[in-house]
Amino acid sequence: MQRFDRISGSYDFLAKLVFGKNLERAKNVFLDTIDERKNVLIIGGGTGATLEYLDKLSREIKVDYVESSAGMMHKAQQRSLQFVKATFYKEPIEEFNKVGYDVIITEFFFDLFELPKIELLMAHIVAMLKKGGKWIDTDFRPTNSAWHKIVLKSMIMFFKLTVQMSAKELYDTKPLCINYNLNVKREASFVRGFVTSRLFCYD
Numbered sequence: 330m331q332r333f334d335r336i337s338g339s340y341d342f343l344a345k346l347v348f349g350k351n352l353e354r355a356k357n358v359f360l361d362t363i364d365e366r367k368n369v370l371i372i373g374g375g376t377g378a379t380l381e382y383l384d385k386l387s388r389e390i391k392v393d394y395v396e397s398s399a400g401m402m403h404k405a406q407q408r409s410l411q412f413v414k415a416t417f418y419k420e421p422i423e424e425f426n427k428v429g430y431d432v433i434i435t436e437f438f439f440d441l442f443e444l445p446k447i448e449l450l451m452a453h454i455v456a457m458l459k460k461g462g463k464w465i466d467t468d469f470r471p472t473n474s475a476w477h478k479i480v481l482k483s484m485i486m487f488f489k490l491t492v493q494m495s496a497k498e499l500y501d502t503k504p505l506c507i508n509y510n511l512n513v514k515r516e517a518s519f520v521r522g523f524v525t526s527r528l529f530c531y532d
């Protein structure tokens with residue numbers, strides 16, 4: 330059993346319970362910048378809510394959906410899609426090697442890892458993006474708020490116990506992006522900066 334299988338049934342409910350609609354809003358804020366007929370890669374997409382949101386835009390978009398948890402993947406495959414043509418790959422992104430994507434989407438993915446692993450993952454992921462392509466990354470970010478620090482500690486403890494998450498703190502991926510010619514085009518902030526969504530262009 331993959332670690333995230335254990336919480337695949339409760340993940341969306343818990344996220345909504347703690348953050349209301351904020352995570353959903355953050356994840357969706359730049360999705361309407363994806364044009365018709367683009368090739369999109371979603372990494373660690375969980376239960377597939379983003380697939381449904383993309384479908385509501387009524388654009389014919391091809392999505393490769395790479396998710397390592399069978400439980401999460403199963404839920405994503407139950408989503409009813411009319412415009413989005415999704416192909417599902419149940420494997421870790423480290424083992425997935427297709428290239429030439431117009432858009433890559435990561436949502437609450439990098440927060441699972443420690444810095445050396447984040448660096449490896451970023452290099453692997455950027456290599457799959459076309460020049461001029463977009464990367465939409467939504468995640469928790471470190472802030473100075475005492476309240477955010479308490480919530481973060483509780484989340485780290487929860488994910489450590491349930492999915493044996495290795496990360497002990499949050500890293501901001503933005504400074505790393507410069508090394509990969511990823512330039513921030515737009516940024517939107519939620520929960521007073523605890524969550525941001527960034528739209529990068531790969532120049």
Ligand SMILES: C[S@@+](CC[C@H](N)C(=O)[O-])C[C@H]1O[C@@H](n2cnc3c(N)ncnc32)[C@H](O)[C@@H]1O
Pocket residue numbers: 333356372373374375376395396397398401420421422423435436437438441
């Ligand atoms: C915190 S959840 C976020 C799910 C979804 N993106 C969301 O925002 O609701 C992280 C997801 O990444 C998946 N995951 C973890 N490591 C992965 C890897 N190496 N390759 C692909 N998926 C992975 C997990 O199974 C889980 O579904």
